[in-house]
Amino acid sequence: MDEHLQEDWLDARLRDEAPYIDDAGFTARVIQNLPTRRFRFFREAILLCMTLLASAVTYTVSDGAHFLVAAVNRLASMPLLFICLVAICCTTLITAIAAGAAFSKARGESLG
Amino acid sequence: MPLNDADLVARILVDDDHHAFAELVRNHQSTVRGLLRQLVRHDVTLADDLAQETFLRAYKNIRSFRGEAKFSTWLYRIAYNCFREEARKRKELVGIDETQLETQADPHTVDPALKHDLMHALQLLPLHERSAILLCCQNGLSHDEAARVLDIPLGTVKTNVLRGREKLKKTLAEWGPA
Numbered sequence: 001m002d003e004h005l006q007e008d009w010l011d012a013r014l015r016d017e018a019p020y021i022d023d024a025g026f027t028a029r030v031i032q033n034l035p036t037r038r039f040r041f042f043r044e045a046i047l048l049c050m051t052l053l054a055s056a057v058t059y060t061v062s063d064g065a066h067f068l069v070a071a072v073n074r075l076a077s078m079p080l081l082f083i084c085l086v087a088i089c090c091t092t093l094i095t096a097i098a099a100g101a102a103f104s105k106a107r108g109e110s111l112g
Numbered sequence: 113m114p115l116n117d118a119d120l121v122a123r124i125l126v127d128d129d130h131h132a133f134a135e136l137v138r139n140h141q142s143t144v145r146g147l148l149r150q151l152v153r154h155d156v157t158l159a160d161d162l163a164q165e166t167f168l169r170a171y172k173n174i175r176s177f178r179g180e181a182k183f184s185t186w187l188y189r190i191a192y193n194c195f196r197e198e199a200r201k202r203k204e205l206v207g208i209d210e211t212q213l214e215t216q217a218d219p220h221t222v223d224p225a226l227k228h229d230l231m232h233a234l235q236l237l238p239l240h241e242r243s244a245i246l247l248c249c250q251n252g253l254s255h256d257e258a259a260r261v262l263d264i265p266l267g268t269v270k271t272n273v274l275r276g277r278e279k280l281k282k283t284l285a286e287w288g289p290a
Contacts, residue, residue, distance in 0.1 A: 014250040026163070033168060
């Protein structure tokens with residue numbers, strides 16, 4: 001028998017003779033032993049605490065968020081048309097980004 | 113439509129989805145358990161314990177799977193590491209090593225009823241050749257992938273596959289026409 005044919009035959013037999021092992025509760029046992037999800041919630045709680053802490057520090061350091069009041073006052077003194085134009089631009093930009101993200105996600109799912 | 117491995121991994125990463133992980137386990141349990149059974153010479157209980165450990169480690173380290181290799185190749189590497197750690201532990205505890213196991217499996221002392229069994233012939237190979245044959249010939253990994261799983265140079269994998277094949281052919285020929 002040709003050397004390559006013999007190798008193919010050997011590989012084919014090795015593949016054929018490997019039996020399919022029935023799950024027989026194996027997957028259930030693995031899932032039962034998976035670590036609990038509390039660590040994930042713990043991580044989320046840490047993120048929330050850090051955000052609140054950062055907000056509190058910013059509020060204190062910026063003298064009671066005085067810069068926000070100043071910005072609102074400055075905006076209020078601007079012409080109404082200009083404010084409307086800024087609002088329309090912001091809305092268009094956010095809508096475009098959201099539509100792009102939704103389209104990209106839908107495309108990814110259809111390829112999967 | 114069933115999801116592929118990459119989609120299932122993505123679901124685990126994003127939502128910590130246990131159902132997606134269960135699907136991955138179901139898809140790969142047979143090959144991983146089969147590989148480990150061959151490596152531990154058909155000690156089914158030990159092989160299944162190692163397979164369980166393999167999947168638990170895969171779950172805990174799923175973030176380190178970057179998708180550069182196939183998910184099955186990544187799993188085989190974890191399984192092989194579990195097996196190596198267990199073998200090292202056994203060697204330390206009971207003093208059993210691969211050389212002893214090899215001498216127990218002499219082709220001239222095997223049960224005649226098993227003589228035409230290719231899988232039994234596979235058990236007579238030394239571990240390094242058996243692992244290479246199992247990964248490349250039985251599970252269809254490339255030499256490069258097997259080198260990554262076994263953490264040895266590519267040339268060594270090729271040599272081990274070649275020698276393993278030669279020994280298998282010789283053993284089967286000694287046992288009579290297959």
